[in-house]
Amino acid sequence: MSADALLRQRVRDYYTAYYRDVLGIPDWSALVASRQDEERQERPRLARLLRLIGEAPLRGRVLNVGCGTGGFNVVALELGARPVGVDADAEAMAICALKRETTGGLYVRAAAERLPFPDGVFDLVYCFSAIEHVASVDDSIGEMVRVARSGGLVYLHTPNAWSWYEGHYKLLWAPFLPRALGRLYLRLRGRPTGYLGTLRRLTPAALARALGARGVTAIRFLDHDRPRESLGPLRGPLGLYYRLSGVAPFIECVATKP
Numbered sequence: 375m376s377a378d379a380l381l382r383q384r385v386r387d388y389y390t391a392y393y394r395d396v397l398g399i400p401d402w403s404a405l406v407a408s409r410q411d412e413e414r415q416e417r418p419r420l421a422r423l424l425r426l427i428g429e430a431p432l433r434g435r436v437l438n439v440g441c442g443t444g445g446f447n448v449v450a451l452e453l454g455a456r457p458v459g460v461d462a463d464a465e466a467m468a469i470c471a472l473k474r475e476t477t478g479g480l481y482v483r484a485a486a487e488r489l490p491f492p493d494g495v496f497d498l499v500y501c502f503s504a505i506e507h508v509a510s511v512d513d514s515i516g517e518m519v520r521v522a523r524s525g526g527l528v529y530l531h532t533p534n535a536w537s538w539y540e541g542h543y544k545l546l547w548a549p550f551l552p553r554a555l556g557r558l559y560l561r562l563r564g565r566p567t568g569y570l571g572t573l574r575r576l577t578p579a580a581l582a583r584a585l586g587a588r589g590v591t592a593i594r595f596l597d598h599d600r601p602r603e604s605l606g607p608l609r610g611p612l613g614l615y616y617r618l619s620g621v622a623p624f625i626e627c628v629a630t631k632p
Contacts, residue, residue: 381469389405423529439500439504440503440507441470447473460483485509486504486514487508491521494524494526496522503531515530527630527631581593595627
């Protein structure tokens with residue numbers, strides 16, 4: 375088997391287990407297929423990041439916390455960044471090792487709460503859809519701030535607890551739904567419940583407090599994602615909820631370390 379075929383097989387197996395077995399998503403195969411070329415998904419995210427923060431941080435040292443299977447790191451390398459990917463998942467790191475053979479880059483298996491880097495070495499710390507999975511949000515953000523240089527940036531993107539959508543299970547979800555009711559809801563939908571125990575529904579205020587506790591107060595919150603749950607039968611009342619409340623379905627922020 376060629377290196378490319380092996381990589382595609384490992385990616386397919388990894389995301390099949392995630393979407394089909396862990397989350398029980400009915401159209402899991404379409405999501406797995408989209409992950410076969412995950413760099414294509416990451417390029418629009420990188421383009422948006424360029425518009426938000428400019429080229430300079432992305433030409434420097436970039437730490438991707440919760441890098442998963444490394445798609446963002448690949449496109450960041452293409453731009454000229456010096457990215458390092460960190461993830462605690464062993465299989466994700468094995469896939470990143472295969473990518474490294476063809477694209478280069480550095481990947482380290484580690485938890486976000488214990489980043490194995492000196493203080494102040496990264497121009498940008500990037501964390502997309504990962505902070506909601508950590509054991510300690512405060513400790514993880516503390517580590518991200520620690521390893522960023524003075525004047526460096528910390529970028530966070532995560533689902534908003536105030537939204538009516540759960541982006542992992544891809545289901546309508548009541549804000550602040552108690553976990554016990556969430557498990558009951560998932561069982562009624564015929565979906566596995568175990569992954570719910572790994573998820574934290576965060577708020578902008580919670581992230582601001584965690585950053586502020588580390589002396590970071592220059593925080594810019596952004597709003598660009600269209601509410602996915604307002605596209606179905608409930609789009610009328612839910613669309614009104616978002617318009618009147620000003621809530622965004624996801625939290626996106628850029629913080630500057632003093």
